[in-house]
Amino acid sequence: MxxxxxxxxxxxxxxxxxxxxxxxxxxxxxxxxxxxxxxxxxxxxxxxxxxxxxxxxxxxxxxxxxxxxxxxxxxxxxxxxxxxxxxxxxxxxxxxxxxxxxxxxxxxxxxxxxxxxxxxxxxxxxxxxxxxxxxxxxxxxxxxxxxxxxxxxxxxxxxxxxxxxxxxxxxxxxxxxxxxxxxxxEITRLKDSLKQENIWLNEQLQNVESLNDIIFQSVAMKNLLRQVEMVATSDSTVLLLGETGTGKELIARAIHKLSQRNSHKLIKMNCAAIPASLLESDLFGHEKGAFTGATSTHIGRFEMADGGTLFLDEIGDMPLELQPKLLRVLQEREVERLGGSKVIPVNVRMIAATNRDLHEMVQERAFRSDLFYRLNVFPIVIPPLRERPEDIPLLATWFTQKLAARMNKNIDTIPTASLQALCQYPWPGNVRELQNVIERAVILTQGNTLNLQLNDLKMPPSMAQTPRAQAATIKLPPMFNPQTPETDEGERERIIQALRETNGIVAGPKGAAQKLGLKRTTLLSRMQRLGINTRDL
CATH class of the missing domain: 3.30.450.40 (GAF domain)
Structure with missing residues (x-):
């Protein structure tokens, strides 16, 4: 080599x-x-x-x-x-x-x-x-x-x-x-958390209602709101019972608003609107990687509602296999996210609602008895609309004004015959159905008189004979108070007061019509009907 x-x-x-x-x-x-x-x-x-x-x-x-x-x-x-x-x-x-x-x-x-x-x-x-x-x-x-x-x-x-x-x-x-x-x-987790928080805050802002939006004059509703005021400050679990469309969510918001938790959030969840496979994750949250598609940690609604109120609508539709976990959270006041082992304490006031007979479901073993008794601390039964017909004219008037303002329409009259027909209709869909009927009527209205399409309702035979050509009408006051319907005398005093404050001027930017929110011609016709003359003021 x-x-x-x-x-x-x-x-x-x-x-x-x-x-x-x-x-x-x-x-x-x-x-x-x-x-x-x-x-x-x-x-x-x-x-x-x-x-x-x-x-x-x-x-x-x-x-x-x-x-x-x-x-x-x-x-x-x-x-x-x-x-x-x-x-x-x-x-x-x-x-x-x-x-x-x-x-x-x-x-x-x-x-x-x-x-x-x-x-x-x-x-x-x-x-x-x-x-x-x-x-x-x-x-x-x-x-x-x-x-x-x-x-x-x-x-x-x-x-x-x-x-x-x-x-x-x-x-x-x-x-x-x-x-x-x-x-x-961590940034992604916080971003998702803030996104969820923003969604819920926007939802709450869009659904803010005052107690004055509970329209009533019936004894049944007065008794119901008395119960609401009593239980609101107790922090006890409330079970709202009633048919669909009776306003269970509105009552839940009233309870939250009157409670000591009103500075915190009211988180809502419809148990019937979420697939059973996602319900547990949505309610209790999940950790990243807990299942296929869980790319980030998800905060459940119990954690979102910490310090506030959680409203579970359609609780009767909650899957049977998920009910023990809900019961444990209510008893222990702590949750575990899906796929996690960390125990998270939560301080939440529970309001549940259903249109189903939970007692019957318990007998049929479709709903756990221990969960039923845990939820049934203070049950409140919301009466259907057909059991408080005296509230129908108030509700119809309120919805008309609210929807007309939203659609930039001036509707100040409802035919008396139409109101009478509405009071006789059984309203299987309750207040929600009435609101939909009024909304359609407002859309179809061209003038200032509400165009109610009573033919669209399946009226009982006795209602079909109601005279339809009556000339009488109900005038809608522009500053309508839903709990105290205005009489002719009350409207007369209000118009006179406005005229006195404007020195008898009817039209113009500083006139009584502008102050009352009416057109000049509408105010003049009302003054003529009520016998008001500016020279007498």
């Missing part, structure tokens, strides 16, 4: 430079790759591909330690299949008495030989995947540890000192990306 004459030391130095260049290239490639990903699964997938390409390591995992971490670490793992493909999955492992805790506490790498007698859940899973050796590297960034880099190999001798040294340098680069991913995950 011919001696090449190359200095052995120079040759060794050349190989050392080549190895350092290769290591530097690996570090640069992995750094560029991982910094391009912010989501955890995408980050681990990119790291796994690079680690497998450079080191042929078949199992790459990262345990993420962030603000949400308490007693368990979420671990995202990527495993390579013999056919060259890889798949990623998420799992949570307990911190206490585990190899993860040792690495976090010591801040030092740890190599572990895997065998079947290991009790640690993470190491047992790695051994079940045919891994023979594992290397756990702490990811440290500044003064905190955002996670743990977990590598496993089917070859027990794969993690040589040189490989471990290079992987340690890689881990320091990855820690920056993991810290960025944790920060992005």
């Amino acid at each position: 011919i001696n090449s004459g190359v200095d052995p030391e120079l040759l060794e130095f050349f190989h050392q430079l080549k190895d350092e260049r290769d290591e530097y290239r690996i570090l640069v490639d992995i750094t560029n790759s991982v910094l391009a990903h912010l989501d955890r699964e995408g980050l681990v997938s990119a790291i796994a591909q690079d680690i497998h390409r450079f080191f042929a390591i078949p199992c790459v995992s990262i345990a993420f330690f962030d603000a949400e971490t308490t007693d368990a670490l979420p671990v995202t793992a990527c495993n390579w299949q013999p056919d060259g493909h890889h798949y990623c999955q998420q799992k949570t492992y307990p911190i206490a008495q585990s190899v993860l805790k040792n690495v976090l506490d010591n801040g030092q790498p740890q190599a572990v030989a895997l065998h079947e007698s290991l009790s640690d859940p993470l190491l047992k899973d790695l051994f079940s995947a045919r891994m023979q050796a594992a290397l756990l590297l702490p990811l440290t960034f500044n003064t905190h540890a955002p996670g743990i880099f977990i590598l496993a190999h089917t070859d027990a001798s794969a993690f040589t000192p040189a490989v471990c040294s290079l992987l340690g340098q890689i881990a320091s680069r990855i820690s920056i990306a993991v810290d960025n991913a944790n920060a992005w995950n």
Whole structure:
């Protein structure tokens, strides 16, 4: 063999430079790759591909330690299949008495030989995947540890000192990306939380009602509101019973408004409007990765209503299998998010409502008896509209004024015959049906007299004989008080007062018509009907 004459030391130095260049290239490639990903699964997938390409390591995992971490670490793992493909999955492992805790506490790498007698859940899973050796590297960034880099190999001798040294340098680069991913995950969680909060706040603002919007003059409604005032300050659970469309949500808002919790939110949930598969998550919340599609932590409605009131409408439609969990929350005043183990205390006042007979459902074993008795602390029965017909003219007038103002129409008259017919109709849809009938009438009205289409209602035979050509009408006062309907004498006094305040001027920007919210011609016709003359003032 011919001696090449190359200095052995120079040759060794050349190989050392080549190895350092290769290591530097690996570090640069992995750094560029991982910094391009912010989501955890995408980050681990990119790291796994690079680690497998450079080191042929078949199992790459990262345990993420962030603000949400308490007693368990979420671990995202990527495993390579013999056919060259890889798949990623998420799992949570307990911190206490585990190899993860040792690495976090010591801040030092740890190599572990895997065998079947290991009790640690993470190491047992790695051994079940045919891994023979594992290397756990702490990811440290500044003064905190955002996670743990977990590598496993089917070859027990794969993690040589040189490989471990290079992987340690890689881990320091990855820690920056993991810290960025944790920060992005926290920002996403807070953003989703604020988005949910904004949705509920907007919903509450759009549905703000005053107690004056409970339109009534009947004895039945007076008795009901007396019960509302009594129970509102007690903080007891309330069960609202009544047919559909009777205004259970409006009564729930009144209870919340009169309670000591009125400075906090009223959160609403319709148990019949949400699919059974999503109801538990929507009510109690879920952790990220709790199920397929759970890409972020979701705050449930119990947590949203903390300090305030939770209104569960159509409680009779809640699935039977979910009722024990609701009962536990009502009794223990604490929730656990789906997929989580943390107990979250909640201080919520419960108002439930249903149009079903819960007592009968209990007898049929369609509703849990213990939950029924827990909800049935203070039941309030809301009377159907047909049992308080004296409220119908008030409601019709109120809806007419409200809807006409929304549609920029001036409707100040309702035919008496139409009101009489409305009072005789049984209203199976209750107040909601009446509102829909009035809304359609307002849309069809061209002049200032409400155009009620009574033919659209399935009137009883006795109502069909009601005279339709009566000339009598009901005039709508522009400043209508729903609880005290205005008489002719009351309207006369109000017009005279307005005329006196405007020195008898009817029209113009400072006239009585403008003050009363009427057209000049409308005010003049009312003055003529009521016998008011400005010269007598």
